[in-house]
Amino acid sequence: MSATITRPAPEQVAERAAEILEAIQADEEFSAFTKATLQYSSDWTCFSGTPIISRYNQDEDKTPLLEEGLRALALKAAVYEMTGDENTAEIPIAIPVDEMTHAMIAQPQLLERITKRIGVQVIHQTDQEHIDWRQEDYTHHAYRAAWGEPPARYWxxxxxxxxxxxxxxxxxxxxxxxxxxxxxxxxxAEPVLSNS
Structure with missing residues (x-):
């Protein structure tokens, strides 16, 4: 029998997550972090993440997805801050949003310096993540309380x-x-011959 996870009230998490996101975006290295994360797009080869977005276009979708990934990480950081439990902080995230978090986490030095300066811990561990986001679940309630309705294109x-x-x-x-x-x-097995 699995243990029941108890999380803080979504409204509490929302308030703190909004503060965390604002602090991340105000950091002196946020523009460098954004640039590095979006450049990573040329290496995005996952067949089962962002391709589930209807008529996906990486050039057009990467910037809005960055915002959604940041919001997801801010929510998780807020839950962790309030509970001190990494597993509890792994709240359900939509698959394409989760994939963007991977691109952000692939900038470890920048992300670590930013989170250290603002005093938060980024939580993400593949074997504990939950990519089973559903409408009206815990994450949805916390997200909506912080930023309004999540964009259906990505969530x-x-x-x-x-x-x-x-x-x-x-x-x-x-x-x-x-x-x-x-x-x-x-x-x-058959080599491709060059034209030169």
Missing amino acids: IDHEEAQRRLSILNEKYEAAGFVNMGLAHVIDF
Whole structure:
């Protein structure tokens, strides 16, 4: 039997998360952090994260996704600050938003300096993360109390995300990619000759 997770009131978390986000954005290295995070986009190759966004376009979607990823990390940081429990702070996040948090965490020096200066801890651990966000869950209530309704383009409900992943998986398999891109059947035995 799993233990019940008790979290602070969403309104409390929302108030603190909004303060955390504001402090991050006001930090002297925030512009460098943003630039580094968005440049990382050329390495985003996950088949099952941002591609579930309808008509996804990385050039157009990366900046709004950065905002959503920051909000998610601020919410998690607020929960951690109030509970001191990393597992409890791993609140449900929508799949594309979670993927953006990975791009942010891939800037460890900048992120660590910023969070140290503002006195918060960023929480993210792959084996503890919850990418099963649902409308009207704890995260939704805290988010809405802090910033209003989350944008439906990025905050895709878990059941809808699973439906979209199923569609993507069929298309990937038709192109020779299996297990959501974690393997493929393409044989590179024949070298490609250059024109020079």
